[in-house]
Amino acid sequence: MHGQKFAVIGTGTIGAQVIWQLAKKGADVTGYELYSPGHSRGAAGGETRLFRHMEAEHVEYLPVIGRADAIWKELEKESGRTLRNLNGALMIGSEGSPSTENALAAADRLGSSAKVFTHKEAQKRFPQYALNDDEIAILDTSAGTIFPERTVRAAADAAVERGARIVRESRVGDIRQDGDKVSISVNNETAIYDRVIVAAGAWTSSLLPDMAQFLATRRLLSGWFLPAAGKTIDGILPYMRLDPNYSYGLPTADGLAMKLGVGFPHHLPVTSPDTAPMRISDVDLEPIRAVARDLFPNLDDYPMRAQAYFEAYTHSRREYMNFHPTMSNVFVCAGFSGKGFKNSPFFGELAADTVLGRNLSVPEAQFILDFEHVAKAPV
Numbered sequence: 538m539h540g541q542k543f544a545v546i547g548t549g550t551i552g553a554q555v556i557w558q559l560a561k562k563g564a565d566v567t568g569y570e571l572y573s574p575g576h577s578r579g580a581a582g583g584e585t586r587l588f589r590h591m592e593a594e595h596v597e598y599l600p601v602i603g604r605a606d607a608i609w610k611e612l613e614k615e616s617g618r619t620l621r622n623l624n625g626a627l628m629i630g631s632e633g634s635p636s637t638e639n640a641l642a643a644a645d646r647l648g649s650s651a652k653v654f655t656h657k658e659a660q661k662r663f664p665q666y667a668l669n670d671d672e673i674a675i676l677d678t679s680a681g682t683i684f685p686e687r688t689v690r691a692a693a694d695a696a697v698e699r700g701a702r703i704v705r706e707s708r709v710g711d712i713r714q715d716g717d718k719v720s721i722s723v724n725n726e727t728a729i730y731d732r733v734i735v736a737a738g739a740w741t742s743s744l745l746p747d748m749a750q751f752l753a754t755r756r757l758l759s760g761w762f763l764p765a766a767g768k769t770i771d772g773i774l775p776y777m778r779l780d781p782n783y784s785y786g787l788p789t790a791d792g793l794a795m796k797l798g799v800g801f802p803h804h805l806p807v808t809s810p811d812t813a814p815m816r817i818s819d820v821d822l823e824p825i826r827a828v829a830r831d832l833f834p835n836l837d838d839y840p841m842r843a844q845a846y847f848e849a850y851t852h853s854r855r856e857y858m859n860f861h862p863t864m865s866n867v868f869v870c871a872g873f874s875g876k877g878f879k880n881s882p883f884f885g886e887l888a889a890d891t892v893l894g895r896n897l898s899v900p901e902a903q904f905i906l907d908f909e910h911v912a913k914a915p916v
């Protein structure tokens with residue numbers, strides 16, 4: 538590492554964690570950000586994200602979540618800021634469905650921090666939710682809400698505090714490797730680095746066209762709903778409802794409204810956030826309104842606010858964390874597929890350790906780096 542220079546392109550959710558980790562490990566690192574750390578135009582906006590230990594899709598991520606949790610506490614201590622509120626979250630699933638079976642297996646592994654409720658018990662304990670007859674609930678007592686903009690900002694500020702530089706409001710236009718060196722063009726100049734980490738979220742395919750084969754860029758909507766007249770949502774918990782009726786939601790920090798979102802089939806395909814339509818039509822809103830109507834007896838079904846965000850998905854829905862297909866000194870972190878926030882501190886550490894040639898803190902997480910074959914699966 539001695540004398541080597543590193544650049545991180547994009548200091549959003551993942552890039553801010555990467556630059557903090559590199560700075561912590563003593564690297565000479567510069568970050569470039571199109572806007573400013575903590576902005577809301579990419580994947581990190583909307584004030585809340587779900588943190589959960591329960592894993593219904595890929596149970597092999599359980600040790601990863603544990604490590605992310607530990608790094609989160611470290612960042613909170615270092616930054617002096619509260620970045621999460623872990624008051625519990627519900628996972629709702631149809632009895633016997635494959636994702637519910639996975640969730641129950643994860644609950645088993647989590648032990649006393651996960652409590653399983655039958656349909657009848659769940660309806661009694663969580664009357665804010667109108668569950669289908671075949672649905673059960675699992676309470677993940679150590680899950681809860683992440684404050685995403687604040688987290689990105691805290692990691693970026695902590696990196697700068699440790700000696701990193703962040704060049705804000707600057708778009709990196711071109712990345713090329715020539716021999717061992719990587720050149721990037723930014724602000725009408727060329728800068729040369731030994732290693733470049735790209736964490737450009739939904740902009741990745743525009744910046745690195747070779748990555749487009751692995752990624753699908755989507756516009757995601759969030760809708761915020763107030764209680765209906767005379768109703769209350771006091772004490773409502775964040776939730777995730779598993780397939781086949783996937784949706785998720787979190788109360789706002791003041792507890793007065795509920796933010797809701799739906800799954801991949803409802804996300805608009807876009808080329809890039811730069812050119813994506815930002816107008817949200819009534820047709821666009823309908824799937825989220827249907828969740829408010831069907832699952833929440835106490836919510837008004839017309840949102841008080843709706844907002845668009847952008848995310849890149851891989852075809853397998855597992856992140857691409859690997860070197861660029863043709864540039865061996867460019868490491869790409871992309872395709873977090875609608876679930877990258879909760880593990881972002883770990884992904885930052887993994888990227889930093891990999892480019893520094895160090896062992897991973899969680900050896901079982903090696904599978905994340907062996908992911909190339911999954912990313913190459915056809916659309």
Ligand SMILES: Cc1cc2nc3c(=O)[nH]c(=O)nc-3n(C[C@H](O)[C@H](O)[C@H](O)COP(=O)(O)OP(=O)(O)OC[C@H]3O[C@@H](n4cnc5c(N)ncnc54)[C@H](O)[C@@H]3O)c2cc1C
Binds near residue numbers: 759
């Ligand atoms: C609506 C929504 C809800 C979600 N809910 C959850 C949840 O509850 N739990 C969870 O774990 N995950 C959730 N996710 C997923 C999670 O938020 C994303 O996986 C994660 O934020 C992706 O991070 P990223 O770093 O790839 O992208 P971003 O955070 O968007 O960061 C990319 C950054 O790169 C910058 N950039 C791009 N191009 C350039 C360039 N050329 N030069 C310089 N800078 C550039 C951008 O400005 C941006 O800051 C959700 C996502 C969305 C959109």
